């Protein structure tokens with residue numbers, strides 16, 4: 001029988017399910033929570049429950065939101081002629097924080113990867129197309145990462161949108177290795193937006 005209490009083992013096991021947390025880190029965190037700072041650990045637990053209960057996806061762009069429509073989609077001052085499609089909600093936060101972009105967004109929640117079962121439906125591509133047509137969108141910037149899967153996603157979406165006369169563009173080169181938006185700095189991101197180019201000429 002393990003000398004570690006069962007509830008603590010459970011906590012360690014649960015923490016290892018989080019991204020970037022290995023068994024050593026999970027063990028250290030769990031011990032810290034129960035021995036050093038149990039009040040803040042309880043507050044953390046409540047915050048996790050609250051965020052999980054209250055954060056949902058915007059019905060228009062699928063960004064994280066606490067209401068049916070997110071603060072960007074409901075903001076009438078945003079430019080409704082341009083949509084930036086990103087892989088992850090965190091990419092949207094990076095663009096909002098670091099760039100001057102003032103258009104709308106569409107969060108794909110992944111990249112095109114048929115082998116992993118991620119395709120047109122999972123990336124909500126039909127919703128993107130419908131929205132682009134509904135709002136008479138002039139351009140869709142496809143800001144997926146500069147990886148094989150990210151590029152394949154951009155090409156697939158651009159071909160589909162081109163059939164409906166919708167112009168697509170890709171951010172300029174110069175993004176960090178792997179093209180992860182969340183690691184870009186302000187200057188790089190601004191240049192990437194201003195230097196964006198058509199995917200299908």
Ligand SMILES: [Zn+2]
Nearest residue numbers: 058061070073
């Ligand atoms: Zn939205």
